[in-house]
Structures are given as C-alpha cells and as structure tokens.
Amino acid sequence: MTVDLTATQVLAGVGVLLAVVMVWRAGSRKAKAAADAARTGARLLSLTGRVLVMASVIVGVQWLVIAHGRDSTLLWVVLGLPALFSAYTLTKALTVTAVDGPQRRGDRR
Template sequence: MKDVSQYTPWIVAIGALSLLIIWLFVRGARRRAAKATRVVTRMGGNFGRALVATVVIGGMQWLVLAHTTDPRTWAAVLGFPALFAAAQLVRMFASTHEVAAKSKGGHR
C-alpha cells in the first residue's frame, strides 16, 4: 500500500475541480431560472442530465475512495454529495405554493 500523502495533491485537485463544477452548475442554474421563459417538458433531457451528473459524482467518489483509506476523506467525499442531495429533496418536498380553492360554481 502506498503512502496516503502521495495522493494528497490529487485529492486536493479533485476537490477543487469538484467545487468548480458545482459552482458553475449553480451559476448556470441561477441564470436559467432568472431567464426562464418556458417550462421544460421533455423528461429525456432531465434524465440525461441526471445520468451524467450521477456518473461524474460516482466516478469521482470511486476514484478518491479507491486510492485513500483516510476516514476524513471518505466522510468528505461521501458527505458533500449527500448534503446537496438532501438539500434538493428538502426543497422538492417543501411546498411553497398555494393551491387555489374551487369556486362554488365548480368552474375555475
């Protein structure tokens, strides 16, 4: 087994690259939300983006976990994506819109 300190520059580089990708993704999402003029109805596009994100995140996790045994590194590599996933789930299930009540006549 090789010394963990040998992989430290690579782990730092992967971490910095991950933060850059997340920052670019959030920045792009904010811009798209601000300029949104239509609703995306194609689930195929969303599924493709989700699949690519899953492969990138899973690949980076596998790469880091395969080359280190430090529990702090494992916690960071597994914890940050879990934190973002949990935040997204909380936003998804926290309903902030009001449902319009039906009028007495039965028409909207």
C-alpha cells in the first residue's frame, strides 16, 4: 500500500493542521481570560459578603446594648470600637494592593 500525495495536497493538509492549532490556541486564551474574569468577580463578591455579615453582627450587638444597656461607658465602647474596625475593613477593602494586568509570555507566578 503506497500513499501518493501531490505537493498541493501536502500543503493543504499542513494548512488545515495549522488552522486547527490556531483555533485551539485562541479558544484556550479565551477560556483563560474568562476564568480570570470569573476569579476577579468572585473575590469582589466574597469580600462584599464578609463586609455585610460583619456589619450585621456589629449592628446587632449595638442594638442590644442600646436597647438593654444602661452604662454610658459600655455604650461608647460598643459604638466606637466597631467604628474603628469598620474603618479599617473599608480602608483595606477599597485600597488596591495588587494589579492584575496582562502578563508577558516570560512572566511566571
């Protein structure tokens, strides 16, 4: 059994193979970009959820002390201490500490 291919057929086969490789690489790049975008969105959503839960806990404790407590020192502590923690958390959440930009081919993490 012999295979007789002309030069045109060989070039056509190489061209098809090259096209398949290019489409595959483009698809993998798009998939990586989509995964990076999803990861960034999940980080923001996770941070937002934690901030909301902590805010609810702080408000609940403050409500208990205001509604049932009679000590003014305790009232100031309950209002002031969470304000400090909230300010720290919001400052940390709103401060950009890393830039997730495009990478060059040689960069490794």
